Amino acid sequence: MNYIGDKLKNLRQQLGLTQTEMAAGVISVSFYSKVERGLNDIGVNDFLEILKSHNVTPKEFFEDIIIKDNDEKKLNGLVNRFIKVATEDNDVEINKVIKELDKIKIQTPFIKFSKLAAKLIANTHDKKALKRLTTKQKNQIKKMIFQKDTDENEYYRIVILANIIRIYSFEEATFLVKGVIRRYDSSEKVESKTEVALSGLMINYINWCMELGKLDYCYEPLNFLKRLPEKIDLAFTKILGLYFGDLIKQKKNEAKEIRVILDKAGYSTFVNKIAK
Structure with missing residues (x-):
């Protein structure tokens, strides 16, 4: 260049x-x-x-380089904040993150995609919102998730998929999750933030399986979750993996203890959404 x-x-x-x-x-x-x-x-x-x-x-x-560097640092902070508030279903904070993304001076394709992802999750993260979507809207979302433009967006695609997995039929979702597992099982190196996104996708899919009583479908994503590295960033989803594992094995008391601990740790919103 x-x-x-x-x-x-x-x-x-x-x-x-x-x-x-x-x-x-x-x-x-x-x-x-x-x-x-x-x-x-x-x-x-x-x-x-x-x-x-x-x-x-x-x-x-070189002012544009300085601005770009500052914007990238700001974006990284907003991404981490966004993932947290999306998990908590905090609509107010999600919309605040979107406004902060709008303020970034250099609107790169990745930043534009980030805003689109934030708005999408803000509008569709609960079951009622997903049910209100028309077939046309669902198809537009599906197309956006798998539209290839920059490699950076691969991470966000997984984040979006984790949050709106139920936009698909269960059969479609199962096919996608199996494909993700195959792809990342064969990857030699995966970024830490992508591992977190992958673990979130597995948990949301497993939770759906549990609600439908399709326990046999839980084993592959649970095993994938276990194979992810032992990192602090993955502690929450790995604990949830143990919770679902206990439910499948009919260890109800152990599962109940995990729910109580998570509730006391401030994850009550999420705990109330997971299968019992």
């Missing part, structure tokens, strides 16, 4: 200068012209001298 050349050209056009005026006698016009086109690399001293000639500081010149 010809970043410096493109930036110099944009700056020159903003200042209303010719290439001769922009070169400012620091380098030849022909050399400068090739810098703009990405054919020549400009030396650091010459580059700084040209900026100085036009009263432009390096900070001003």
Whole structure:
């Protein structure tokens, strides 16, 4: 990518200068012209001298990089906050996160996708909302989940799928979950945040299986959950895995103890939604 050349050209056009005026006698016009086109690399001293000639500081010149870096840090914080409030069904906080995403200056495809995901989950995260969706709306959501644009969105696709898995028929959901398990079982390295999203998908699917009394369908996702690393970030979903395992084995007292502990730990909203 010809970043410096493109930036110099944009700056020159903003200042209303010719290439001769922009070169400012620091380098030849022909050399400068090739810098703009990405054919020549400009030396650091010459580059700084040209900026100085036009009263432009390096900070001003690279301002978009600084903004982008700050935006990425802000986005990471918002993503973590969003996952938490989505799990808690906290509509007020979900909408606050959406407003914060709107404030990010550089709206990259990933940020736009993040906002879309947040709005989608805000509007469909409970059973009643899902039932109100038309067939057309469901098809649009399904298309969005699997539309490929950037690799970063793979994580968000799993987050969305985990939250709106019931938009599919049970048979469709089972096919998707099995496909996800096969894919990530064969992956050598998975990002920590993706592991958390995967564990959430498994738990929501298992919970659905339990509600329908389809216990045989629980074993594969439960085993996948067990194979995930022993990390603090995965503690909550792994505990839920133990809970569902106890239910399947008819260990009702052990399962009840886990519900009580989770309730005391502040997960009452979630506890009230899971199968007993």
